[in-house]
Amino acid sequence: MLTSERKALILRVLGRDGRLVAKPFSQELGVSEDTIRRDLRELAAEGLLQRVHGGALPASPATAAFGVREGRATAQKVRLARVAARLIQPGQIVFLDGGTTNVQLARGLPADLRATIVTHSPSIAVELAGHPGVEVELVGGRLFKHSIVAVGAAAAEAIARVRVDLFFMGATGLHPETGVTTGDPEEAAIKRLIARQSAETVVLATRDKLGAASPYAILPLAEVGAVVVEPDLPQEALAPLRAAGVRVIEAG
The missing domain is CATH 1.10.10.10 (Winged helix-like DNA-binding domain superfamily/Winged helix DNA-binding domain)
Known part of the structure; x- marks a missing residue:
């Protein structure tokens, strides 16, 4: 051969x-x-x-540059974002991670929602600038250009002083062996820190992220509260999530 x-x-x-x-x-x-x-x-x-x-x-295909990912699977991301937005309750403090799916979540928040959104993503902050009822807390630091998020010591120090109700985490892979993963070690560390400061972590996962892995571990699947997925996925793709005790929310 x-x-x-x-x-x-x-x-x-x-x-x-x-x-x-x-x-x-x-x-x-x-x-x-x-x-x-x-x-x-x-x-x-x-x-x-x-x-x-x-x-x-x-390997996860979700590791391309931000501008490239922004144009991929937009309809699926909008659908996931619409369902995820319903998880936010009035008055909550929510951390929105960077990523193209979370940009759609920021765009899709109800106009009458009153909440505080903490983010280290300038893209998310810009999307929320015109929202009438959302207070935006922007975390600064060194810009990680691949994902358009702040990382580094300054970002970590600011995040360590915040406690949030809900964290919408971006990730490039979810696999039963490697857990939730991403492509950069410093970004993985920041995501891990945000999860520690959060009462619950939720991941919005397009189908290409399920069963895929990237080099750097963020969390085991068991430490994720819920994963929002596309509808009508094969049950074998969702079985590892359920086996780990993760709540699977299908975006019908």
Whole structure:
């Protein structure tokens, strides 16, 4: 089997099974485990999978630049955002993470909602600037350009002084083995800190994020209160969330 054929098979297996274990896969193909590990390294370098101990998981496609992601799956994001907006109660203090789906959430808040929104995303703050009943607390720091959010020591210090009722977390992957993940270690640390300051964490997840993994862990699935997902997804895609005790909210 040619290298290109082997790599294509690896990606098909990941798409079908949601994971690949190097040793039995190499035995099945009659090649060395080192050969498969080299294939996995090369595919990981291309961003096509996420390597883990002993094998690989599907890579999240939700790691493109903010401007690119903004134009993807807009209808699905609007649907998720509309359902998520109903979770916010009047008078609550809510932290809105950065990300294109949360931008849609900010746009979709009811005009009569009275609440406080804390965010480290200038994009979110701009969307809420004209909302008549929402007070906006903007957290500053070093701008992480990929996600258009503030990170670093200044952001962490400000976040540590806030307690919020609800945190809408952005993420690039949710997988039963790796939990909730993202593509940058500093951003992961900030998200983890916000979750610690929040009574409940909610993730809005388009279908491409379910069963996918990125390099840096934020939280185990069990520490997420709820995940808002698209309707009519296969139950096998949602089973790991439910098994971890996560409330699954389908955006019907």
